[in-house]
Amino acid sequence: MNQRDRRDRSQREGFLPDRAPERFIDLARMAAFDTLRDVHASGAYANLALAEQARAHDLTSQEAALCTELVNGTCRWEGTYDRILEAAGGRSLDSLQPAIVDVLRLGTHQLLNMRTPTHAAVSTSVDLAGIALGERTTGVVNAIIRKVSKKDFEQWLDELTEGMGERGALSLRTGHPRWIVDAWATALAGSPDGDLPDGELRAALEADNVAPVPTLVVRPGLCDREELLADGGRATSFSPFGVVREGNPSDLAAVRQRRAAVQDEGSQLVALALTRVEAESGRWLDLCAGPGGKAALLTGLARADGSTLLANEAHEHRADLVRKSLMAYPQNLWEVVVGDGTKPQWEQNTFTRVMADVPCSGLGSLRRRPESRWRRTQQEVGELFQLQCDLLDQAIASAAPGGVIAYVTCSPHRAETSTIVQTIADQRVEILDAAIFLPEVPDCRAATDPRFVQLWPHRHGTDAMFLALLRRL
Numbered sequence: 068m069n070q071r072d073r074r075d076r077s078q079r080e081g082f083l084p085d086r087a088p089e090r091f092i093d094l095a096r097m098a099a100f101d102t103l104r105d106v107h108a109s110g111a112y113a114n115l116a117l118a119e120q121a122r123a124h125d126l127t128s129q130e131a132a133l134c135t136e137l138v139n140g141t142c143r144w145e146g147t148y149d150r151i152l153e154a155a156g157g158r159s160l161d162s163l164q165p166a167i168v169d170v171l172r173l174g175t176h177q178l179l180n181m182r183t184p185t186h187a188a189v190s191t192s193v194d195l196a197g198i199a200l201g202e203r204t205t206g207v208v209n210a211i212i213r214k215v216s217k218k219d220f221e222q223w224l225d226e227l228t229e230g231m232g233e234r235g236a237l238s239l240r241t242g243h244p245r246w247i248v249d250a251w252a253t254a255l256a257g258s259p260d261g262d263l264p265d266g267e268l269r270a271a272l273e274a275d276n277v278a279p280v281p282t283l284v285v286r287p288g289l290c291d292r293e294e295l296l297a298d299g300g301r302a303t304s305f306s307p308f309g310v311v312r313e314g315n316p317s318d319l320a321a322v323r324q325r326r327a328a329v330q331d332e333g334s335q336l337v338a339l340a341l342t343r344v345e346a347e348s349g350r351w352l353d354l355c356a357g358p359g360g361k362a363a364l365l366t367g368l369a370r371a372d373g374s375t376l377l378a379n380e381a382h383e384h385r386a387d388l389v390r391k392s393l394m395a396y397p398q399n400l401w402e403v404v405v406g407d408g409t410k411p412q413w414e415q416n417t418f419t420r421v422m423a424d425v426p427c428s429g430l431g432s433l434r435r436r437p438e439s440r441w442r443r444t445q446q447e448v449g450e451l452f453q454l455q456c457d458l459l460d461q462a463i464a465s466a467a468p469g470g471v472i473a474y475v476t477c478s479p480h481r482a483e484t485s486t487i488v489q490t491i492a493d494q495r496v497e498i499l500d501a502a503i504f505l506p507e508v509p510d511c512r513a514a515t516d517p518r519f520v521q522l523w524p525h526r527h528g529t530d531a532m533f534l535a536l537l538r539r540l
């Protein structure tokens with residue numbers, strides 16, 4: 068046994084009868100279990116909880132990598148694993164203590180999607196239950212996890228999807244709630260029952276299960292992309308500012324000095340597209356700026372255009388993040404204000420470019436947030452409808468005649484993308500053909516309305532960002 072691994076706490080504390088087995092658990096699995104409890108019992112974000120638990124358990128980088136795989140895989144496949152566990156246990160998971168369910172999910176992930184030998188997956192699940200939850204929980208864990216181990220993942224999926232329709236089966240086979248499968252189908256085909264090329268829906272869903280390599284952006288005028296390329300990065304496929312690089316971004320001096328930052332390529336492209344439409348120089352507005360990724364790229368591009376940026380953000384703590392992200396640029400180029408973008412503190416009809424990157428479900432970045440697909444609900448998407456409409460309406464009102472407005476979401480869901488623009492765009496604006504401003508990006512017209520751009524992880528390697536461009540008349 069590794070000296071750092073955990074010995075049975077209750078036995079050491081003398082709570083167990085003499086004949087109870089001595090149990091051991093390695094730190095990576097213990098930390099993974101504690102992280103899952105943070106996610107499920109306290110609503111924590113998996114990535115933040117992972118970092119916290121890696122620190123608390125003092126994990127080595129190898130242990131942290133195993134812990135990350137255990138947590139991310141278990142979170143992504145949670146819905147499918149739960150159906151398997153119910154079938155294996157012959158009972159609803161509601162009849163079990165939630166912490167026991169997390170032990171079982173972790174064991175199921177090791178059995179079905181990692182190459183953990185069966186005896187190791189079973190015994191570590193039982194030991195984890197004994198140590199973390201008490202000896203009386205080991206029987207049920209042992210019984211259910213052994214039944215899971217009798218079939219491989221394909222056999223379980225075949226059994227569970229027998230007689231199911233295509234979308235229901237895809238939901239289980241790709242680890243997504245059914246409503247997201249339907250939303251992706253609508254966004255890709257243009258309508259709920261529209262035709263799709265063979266395999267495209269599955270490819271889109273599977274792309275959510277692959278964690279992206281970190282993408283960096285150089286701040287125009289502050290950092291040359293060559294500097295990051297020389298440091299082990301490779302150029303992004305489309306954005307002239309992007310670099311893909313394995314490893315910890317803050318190892319780079321340019322990142323520490325805020326001359327570069329982490330930013331998905333999709334976010335870079337939608338900001339770039341806004342600046343490519345012909346418009347006069349002047350003042351630009353970022354209506355929903357926090358934490359400031361697009362605001363910083365826009366500030367660099369505004370400087371080259373002889374323009375300046377006003378960045379608005381509703382929440383003070385996020386406005387602080389915007390200030391930090393803009394700090395490396397001279398202060399005469401930008402200003403940050405805190406306020407509700409639907410109740411502007413600025414004169415209307417004045418900005419030559421307006422970015423409305425509105426609050427949304429964030430469904431476009433499922434690949435980097437393993438737990439979020441099971442936390443979000445279809446209902447929540449609808450709840451943002453009025454705010455998204457009001458913010459786009461205010462973005463239009465803030466633009467000067469001839470000015471350009473970008474409506475952006477990190478979501479491909481029709482209800483918060485095309486529907487919002489089609490609802491709000493009126494005689495004040497012309498809807499532009501957004502795809503022509505990203506000529507280097509193939510296949511990016513939104514199926515729901517070809518005047519809009521929809522990026523996809525499986526097609527473009529970016530988050531699923533949506534972009535509409537409007538010209539104020």
Ligand SMILES: C[S@@+](CC[C@H](N)C(=O)[O-])C[C@H]1O[C@@H](n2cnc3c(N)ncnc32)[C@H](O)[C@@H]1O
Pocket residue numbers: 334354355356357358359360361362379380381382385406407408409424425426427
């Ligand atoms: C999608 S995020 C923007 C991301 C940002 N553009 C970036 O690239 O870093 C949306 C932001 O809008 C802010 N927000 C929410 N309601 C708002 C409102 N009524 N007015 C202005 N900002 C709002 C949120 O706090 C959040 O920071």
